[in-house]
């Protein structure tokens with residue numbers, strides 16, 4: 692008789708997986724005195740690309756952003772927020788964004804075929820989840836940002852991406868958390884159907 696356990700090559704138990712998945716929470720306040728090592732981020736990108744991906748199009752591109760690119764994005768976002776919400780709100784954003792320790796942008800290569808485009812976006816989202824879970828397992832928290840600034844051509848230029856050939860799926864801030872907020876979810880009965 693085949694033992695189900697021998698067919699699984701999972702190195703972790705379901706309980707460990709559940710704990711990891713539930714424990715990853717979006718964090719927006721990070722320690723500013725230390726930034727995670729670049730090697731860890733490279734490892735996170737290495738595992739991110741093992742996400743499921745229909746037709747294995749590998750549509751994702753990862754841009755690790757240094758101080759100059761970060762500063763450009765902070766300025767761009769400050770200008771956008773100032774124009775829409777006023778100088779005080781713009782300055783508050785500048786101050787908050789300038790404190791984010793680690794910056795990574797994930798883009799998706801554009802596709803004309805709408806089905807492929809949708810599937811590629813989904814694959815990129817899976818890749819980001821892989822990345823953030825890997826970081827979380829190493830004690831590094833993150834926040835996925837998809838605000839208006841990420842849709843600007845100047846943003847794409849700042850991250851070294853071609854706005855005619857790709858679009859931003861997420862700007863990911865990462866670092867060691869100052870606090871880990873709680874997050875709520877609906878009960879299973881509210882989100883689940885079972886049909887005979």
Ligand SMILES: Cc1cc2nc3c(=O)[nH]c(=O)nc-3n(C[C@H](O)[C@H](O)[C@H](O)COP(=O)(O)O)c2cc1C
Pocket residue numbers: 715716717718835836837838873874
């Ligand atoms: C596609 C996507 C875009 C997001 N964009 C933003 C964003 O622009 N600003 C933000 O505060 N959070 C953003 N988030 C994070 C969500 O707000 C966060 O996941 C949600 O509040 C649930 O919290 P949790 O991740 O701790 O469960 C985004 C998440 C996803 C999946």
